[in-house]
Amino acid sequence: AQSVTQLDSQVPVFEEAPVELRCNYSSSVSVYLFWYVQYPNQGLQLLLKYLSGSTLVESINGFEAEFNKSQTSFHLRKPSVHISDTAEYFCAVSGSSGSARQLTFGSGTQLTVLP
Amino acid sequence: DTGVSQDPRHKITKRGQNVTFRCDPISEHNRLYWYRQTLGQGPEFLTYFQNEAQLEKSRLLSDRFSAERPKGSFSTLEIQRTEQGDSAMYLCASTNPNEKLFFGSGTQLSVL
Numbered sequence: 001a002q003s004v005t006q007l008d009s010q011v012p013v014f015e016e017a018p019v020e021l022r023c024n025y026s027s028s029v030s031v032y033l034f035w036y037v038q039y040p041n042q043g044l045q046l047l048l049k050y051l052s053g054s055t056l057v058e059s060i061n062g063f064e065a066e067f068n069k070s071q072t073s074f075h076l077r078k079p080s081v082h083i084s085d086t087a088e089y090f091c092a093v094s095g096s097s098g099s100a101r102q103l104t105f106g107s108g109t110q111l112t113v114l115p
Numbered sequence: 116d117t118g119v120s121q122d123p124r125h126k127i128t129k130r131g132q133n134v135t136f137r138c139d140p141i142s143e144h145n146r147l148y149w150y151r152q153t154l155g156q157g158p159e160f161l162t163y164f165q166n167e168a169q170l171e172k173s174r175l176l177s178d179r180f181s182a183e184r185p186k187g188s189f190s191t192l193e194i195q196r197t198e199q200g201d202s203a204m205y206l207c208a209s210t211n212p213n214e215k216l217f218f219g220s221g222t223q224l225s226v227l
Contacts, residue, residue: 009155043119043206043218044158090157100148100208100216101171105157 002027002093004106012112015083021076021109023065023091033074034092034103035065044090050074061085086113119219121207127225128197135193136222140209147190148216149182150206151175158206164190197226 007022025031035047048059055067065076074091088108095102120139128134140147145166150158161180163171166187176182179197184190194201204221211217 004157041220043208043220044216045218046215092157100146100210100214101160101163103160103216105159107156 006106006109010110014114016080018079023074025093032094036090038088081113083113121219125223133195138190138207144209146210148208152204199226202226
């Protein structure tokens with residue numbers, strides 16, 4: 001069995017400030033980890049993923065996440081946020097097969113960037 | 116076709132009525148998934164098709180729910196005798212061969 005806990009349901013932050021969205025997971029097997037983003041009135045989009053290799057993964061829009069096996073965490077960070085980053089962010093874990101049908105999502109964190 | 120499309124975007128129905136949602140995946144994707152998302156929660160897996168074959172169903176999918184993908188292209192999700200607890204966002208997604216999920220915008224169901 002696997003589960004995901006997103007510790008903050010809402011994170012307000014001012015524009016150009018840094019942000020960290022926290023995610024902890026539990027699983028009895030090796031996992032793949034994902035962050036998805038959902039902008040208002042749009043479908044979920046893959047932001048970044050950890051499958052293997054380097055524990056630090058980056059997205060094209062400045063977000064990064066670090067896989068920490070000892071702390072079972074996969075926190076998402078950005079050093080300077082923009083208004084356009086306002087969205088709901090979901091952390092997800094998949095079993096060792098990496099199959100989409102084994103994805104378990106967290107409950108989401110609403111990031112609101114304030115001017 | 117630039118993405119996964121779902122129809123309708125919103126559906127309001129009375130308790131006890133039947134509803135049907137449609138999903139059109141990205142044309143070259145042979146795997147299609149249905150998820151349900153309730154307020155304050157992440158998406159939960161309902162069922163999965165590879166081409167026209169329904170390969171897996173979650174225990175969340177009660178007997179009142181049925182999904183089809185008759186020609187391996189679009190899919191429908193029907194809920195019979197709707198209950199207030201069925202109110203949720205129903206999401207469809209399809210995957211490319213690398214298992215990257217592409218989600219539609221969802222159908223928001225409200226059962227009164």
